[in-house]
Amino acid sequence: MLQAVLNGAWGPGESAVVPRDPAGLAAAAADAVAAGAREVRIRPRTPCGGASLSPRVVGPALAAVRRAVRVPVAVAVDAWAEPDPARRVARIRAWEELPDLAWVAWHEPGAEETAAALLARGVAVEAGLRAGTADPDLFARSPAAPRVRRIVAEAPDDGAGPWALAAAHGPVPVLLHGTGPAAWPVLRLARRLGMDGRIGLEDTLSLPDGTRARSTAEQVRAALSDGP
Secondary structure (H helix, E strand, C coil): CEEEECCCCCCCCCCCCCCCCHHHHHHHHHHHHHHCCCEEEECCECCCCCECCCHHHHHHHHHHHHHHCCCCEEEEECCCCCCCHHHHHHHHHHCCCCCCEEEEECCCCCHHHHHHHHHHCCCEEEEEEECCCCHHHHHHCCCCHHHCCEEEEECCCCCCHHHHHHHHCCCCCEEEECCHHHHHHHHHHHHHHCCEEEECCCCCCECCCCCECCCHHHHHHHHHHCCC
């Protein structure tokens, strides 16, 4: 399974091709799914470009993407979108349009409460864990661990095989990914290990050969044709 991550923390000065408003996200999602992605993930942005979990921001973004595609839609729910854990939970409880999945950064304060609020609303949780941190141990002790949909494991490079294999033997499936220069090598590692993967402009602005990508769809096509 390949998840397309459509946008991230990039500013307009870093890449003009990263979608930010609902219409841009919907168009990018449609193109990525047509290219072969089986899920999409978005970071809803305010008109000024900042990340937000406000119902007035999340709702229109989800509605627009859902009109464009018929695949599961994930939202990143972390401190970048809302730094205050209590306010993050309040935002989740106020959502009118719900994502299919939500990514929770397990190393951040309030991760347990965030996951609980999502599960209470019927939203599947992706547990975001980073190699080389305390995340795996924290997650292993979490009462929410058996209830999450998958682990989303961020590996620093394609030499993270032992860590990734250990994660794969946990209670839930693993989606393995990297960011920046590690994005493409780790995607190949995920394929070799038989794990889910992801690619898109959130994780890297480049194609496998290092040239600048014009869209997440172009990256998805490259991912599905890229050799091991």
